[in-house]
Amino acid sequence: xxxxxxxxxxxxxxxxxxxxxxxxxxxxxxxxxxxxxxxxxxxxxxxxxxxxxxxxxxxxxxxxxxxxxxxxxxxxxxxxxxxxxxxxxxxxxxxxxxxxxxxxxxxxxxxxxxxxxxxxxxxxxxxxxxxxxxxxxxxxxxxxxxxxxxxxxxxxxxxxxxxxxxxxxxxxxxxxxxxxxxxxxxxxxxxxxxxxxxxxxxxxxxxxxxxxxxxxxxxxxxxxxxxxxxxxxxxxxxxxxxxxxxxxxxxxxxxxxxxxxxxxxxxxxxxxxxxxxxxxxxxxxxxx
Amino acid sequence: xxxxxxxxxxxxxxxxxxxxxxxxxxxxxxxxxxxxxxxxxxxxxxxxxxxxxxxxxxxxxxxxxxxxxxxxxxxxxxxxxxxxxxxxxxxxxxxxxxxxxxxxxxxxxxxxxxxxxxxxxxxxxxxxxxxxxxxxxxxxxxxxxxxxxxxxxxxxxxxxxxxxxxxxxxxxxxxxxxxxxxxxxxxxxxxxxxxxxxxxxxxxxxxxxxxxxxxxxxxxxxxxxxxxxxxxxxxxxxxxxx
Numbered sequence: 380x381x382x383x384x385x386x387x388x389x390x391x392x393x394x395x396x397x398x399x400x401x402x403x404x405x406x407x408x409x410x411x412x413x414x415x416x417x418x419x420x421x422x423x424x425x426x427x428x429x430x431x432x433x434x435x436x437x438x439x440x441x442x443x444x445x446x447x448x449x450x451x452x453x454x455x456x457x458x459x460x461x462x463x464x465x466x467x468x469x470x471x472x473x474x475x476x477x478x479x480x481x482x483x484x485x486x487x488x489x490x491x492x493x494x495x496x497x498x499x500x501x502x503x504x505x506x507x508x509x510x511x512x513x514x515x516x517x518x519x520x521x522x523x524x525x526x527x528x529x530x531x532x533x534x535x536x537x538x539x540x541x542x543x544x545x546x547x548x549x550x551x552x553x554x555x556x557x558x559x560x561x562x563x564x565x566x567x568x569x570x571x572x573x574x575x576x577x578x579x580x581x582x583x584x585x586x587x588x589x590x591x592x593x594x595x596x597x598x599x600x601x602x603x604x605x606x607x608x609x610x611x612x613x614x615x616x617x618x619x620x621x622x623x624x625x626x627x628x629x630x631x632x633x634x635x636x637x638x639x640x641x642x643x644x645x646x647x648x649x650x651x652x653x654x655x656x657x658x659x660x661x662x663x664x665x666x667x
Numbered sequence: 668x669x670x671x672x673x674x675x676x677x678x679x680x681x682x683x684x685x686x687x688x689x690x691x692x693x694x695x696x697x698x699x700x701x702x703x704x705x706x707x708x709x710x711x712x713x714x715x716x717x718x719x720x721x722x723x724x725x726x727x728x729x730x731x732x733x734x735x736x737x738x739x740x741x742x743x744x745x746x747x748x749x750x751x752x753x754x755x756x757x758x759x760x761x762x763x764x765x766x767x768x769x770x771x772x773x774x775x776x777x778x779x780x781x782x783x784x785x786x787x788x789x790x791x792x793x794x795x796x797x798x799x800x801x802x803x804x805x806x807x808x809x810x811x812x813x814x815x816x817x818x819x820x821x822x823x824x825x826x827x828x829x830x831x832x833x834x835x836x837x838x839x840x841x842x843x844x845x846x847x848x849x850x851x852x853x854x855x856x857x858x859x860x861x862x863x864x865x866x867x868x869x870x871x872x873x874x875x876x877x878x879x880x881x882x883x884x885x886x887x888x889x890x891x892x893x894x895x896x897x898x899x900x901x902x903x904x905x906x907x908x909x
Contacts (some may be wrong), residue, residue, distance in 0.1 A: 416757055549766070550773045553756050557818075560725065560749050561774055604759065608802070609766040 380634045387633055397522035398591070398639060399625045400530035401583045405592060406599035406621035407537050408579050410613045411572055413600030414552035419483065420471055423490035424464045424577060425593045426497070428584035429514050431463030432456050433497035436507040457585040464584070465577030467493075472566075472573045514588045519640050526586050533579060540575075541614055548572075549610055587640060594644035595621050598651055605654035620650060676703050678826055678858045679724065683733035686719050693719045696733065697884045699877060701860070703738075703825075706852045708869035708889065709862040711879030712902055717862045720879075721828060724860070725749060740825050745775065748824030750815050752831040758804065764790070764814055765799040771818035785821045792855075793817035794847055809840030813847055820851075827851065828860045833868065841865070845872055869893065870908040 388395070412421045435458075439450035449455050471486050501507030541548060550558045551568055559565045583592040603616035628643030674680075679701040686694045694716040701707055709717045722728040723735055725747065740746055756762070768789055772782065790796045793813040798806070806814060812832060819827065829848065833841035849872055851857045863869060869876055873889035880901035885892055898906040 414757065414760055416759070546770065546773050550770045553760065553762065553767070553770060554754055556751065556755065557770070558773070560727075560751070562726075563773065604761060608761050609763050610760055611766060 380630060384630045384633050391520075391633075393524055393527055394519050394522045394639075395629055397526040397530055397586060398519045398629065398643070399622060400527065400534055401587050401591070402595045402599075402621035402625040402643070403618045404530055404534045404537060404579055405583055405595035406617040407534070407541060407614065408576055409596040409600040410603070410617050411548065411552060412576065412596060413604055413617075414610060414613070417482075418597050418601075419490070420468075420486050421576075421580070421596045422593055423471065423486045423493070424468050424580045425584055425589050425596070426490050426493040427467035428460040428464040428581045428592075429511065429589060430493040430497040430500075431459035431461070431581065432514060432585065433500040433507065433511055434463070435459035436504065436510060437500040440504055440507065453585070457582060460585045461578055461581030463493075464581035465574050468573035468577035468580075469570050472569045514584065518638065519587050519591065522586055529582065530586075533582070537575070537579070545611060545614070552610060590644055591640035594640075594647055595625075598644070598647035599624070602647070602650045602654040605651075605658040620647070624650060677701070678703050678705075678738045680736045681734065682736075684723070684730055684735055685732040686716065686723055686728060687731040688719075692731070692882065694879075694884065695882050699884060699886050701826075701858060701875070703858055704852070704856045706849070706859045706872060706874045707861065708873040708876045709860060709879065710864070710866055710869050710876060710893075713864075715879035715901075716882065716884075717879050718830065720884075721749075721830060721860070721862060724828065738825070745822065746825040748819035748822055748827045750812075750819050750827070750829040750832050752834050754811070754815055756803075762803045763799070764795060764801050764803055764806070764817075767803050767814055768799075768817045768821055771821040775822065785823065789817040789820035792820055792847070792851060794843075807840070809836055809843055812836060812840070812844050816844070816847060824857070826858045826860065828862075830862045831864070832861070833863060833865060841868070848872075866893065866898070866906065866908040 409421065412418065435450070435456045439447075439455075467489050471482065471489060497511055498508075501511055547558070547563060547568070550563070551565060551572070555565045555569075558568070580592055580596065583595075599617040599621040600613060602620045603613040607613055607616050624643050624646040628646045629639045631637070631646075632639035632642040677700060679699070681697050681699045684694065684697040684699075685692060686697075697720070709720070711717055719728065723730060724737075765786065768786060769782065771789075772785070777785065786799070787796070790799055793816045795810065795813055795817055798810070803811070803814065815832070816829075827848070833844055836844065845868060848859060848861065852859050861869075861873075869889065870893055875887065876889040876892040877884050877886040878892050878897055878901050885897055885901075893908055895905065895907055898908070
């Protein structure tokens, strides 16, 4: 099985590398999403990125593509995905103020309006509808060397940022009120982290689709939460879970001819089931 | 206006201090002097401005008028420790007492060895020396409150501020916390500002009291301030503390 997989390396190495790098990156960013209990926000931002791409396609359909050929480029669609996800991430950090709308309310609205508009915008364009369905169902095939470099660089930057600010990030995740008290500008940090989340999700969605992006964003962090004793360990365990699931998932998918994104997310789902079991056992043993 | 104090032994001084939120003046013309090693209790009815003054001391609220001066040691506010009423952690997140307490070091440059020493010292002072690796969620309410104190102590503060830290605790647990804080005051000479509604605690432990009412503060030695007349004036009903 592994030999078969290695034999396919020459043809698909960009797909494999990009998939693993996206998994590592999203798992790392996702620790913060999980720590702040913002799972639904992750889903909403992923959906907004899809809307950005749909709008980009709609624009290329109504505009004179001969005059603006860049409207059909991958770069423009990726930019639209990032622009929409960053904007949504920053907007959804607002809300929750007394007398106003709750975070959940805003996030729910963002999710639903994006989900409906992204289909409506391309409903009369066969190619556009096909592309949106591809994004929703996730496909890693087609990743290029540029994707590998882009996600590798983004992962490097994220690791550096996490290492340089690990304690600040921990405090923001665990106790934002205390962070504010000791002089950290929690709102600014929240906006910065939301923008980073939007950037990574927007880029990942364009390359890997909604299922893989959302799955790698939340499932490794949720798995890590149930097996570690301290939040800081989640920053190590979550990427390891994502990488392991990605490695096994891609090998299995190649051998049994299944789509790798779905296989990886299914494995992450089972890993979470296992993590819940570990936590339950640990709880039983400590109670005994 | 904020400044630093040249006078030795004085940690905090206000003179004609007025604090307001927008057009609403909460405290007017407050004069107060807190000296090193004193144990102050801030008491008074709800909405009388206790937390507002704390915000000004912590640098979160600019004085509208008058002066608020701090000892140069605490002026950068890194040496002011603040223990909130409670800590709203996400209960599904795993954390240990050690990780929780070390969060207090955010913003400080501390070497690994110094970090270990600070942690051991803070946990010992808070009576949690044997619990560093304990699951934070397995702690009792009183132990969690002492973990909050340890998280503040790890910064090695010169001034320790506790905002209604005994609210929600039963009497023995509140007394246990007060014992910890009193020890810090007596043995380590730490200056304490303790905000509470519990006048009995104030009568028992305070060296000095600031009684907040109607936008004014009556401050001085505990015995003088907690007189039945002052308390009646502040609360509008006869109050006596034994």
